Amino acid sequence: MANVVTRDVLAEKLAQRAEITMSAARDEVRWFFDTISGALEKGDEVRIHGFGSFKTAQRAARMGRNPRTGEAVSVPARRVVRFAASTTLSSALKNARGAKRGSR
Structure with missing residues (x-):
């Protein structure tokens, strides 16, 4: 872990x-x-070179379900944070995963 x-x-x-x-x-x-x-x-928007960018997005209102009762519930619209990894970080993670797989 x-x-x-x-x-x-x-x-x-x-x-x-x-x-x-x-x-x-x-x-x-x-x-x-x-x-x-x-x-x-x-x-x-927050951009950190070599790491990624954070920005907010609006999520639309929708109907959801209470997992215990199955009852339909209204989920209101809200703002959420989105993160997009930079190509530098994505490449580093991809290469790190590949190195771990090769070492088995």
């Missing part, structure tokens, strides 16, 4: 690499994600 990378893990890696305190690293990681969230809330 894959490891989970959390904000604290990112902060720990930043603290080690930048030789700063964990507290300062947590603040920087929080600022980074708050900046992305704020841009998306305003409707802006």
Whole structure:
């Protein structure tokens, strides 16, 4: 099973690499994600070269089903976040998967 990378893990890696305190690293990681969230809330697109882009999209209202009762329920329209990986990231993941398969 894959490891989970959390904000604290990112902060720990930043603290080690930048030789700063964990507290300062947590603040920087929080600022980074708050900046992305704020841009998306305003409707802006966030592009990170070599990683991917985040943008919001509108999902239409639809009819759904309650999985327990089977009863039809109305699901309202809402805004959702979409992520598209860059070609650099996609290629890196594709090559990493290929290397794992070849090593069996």
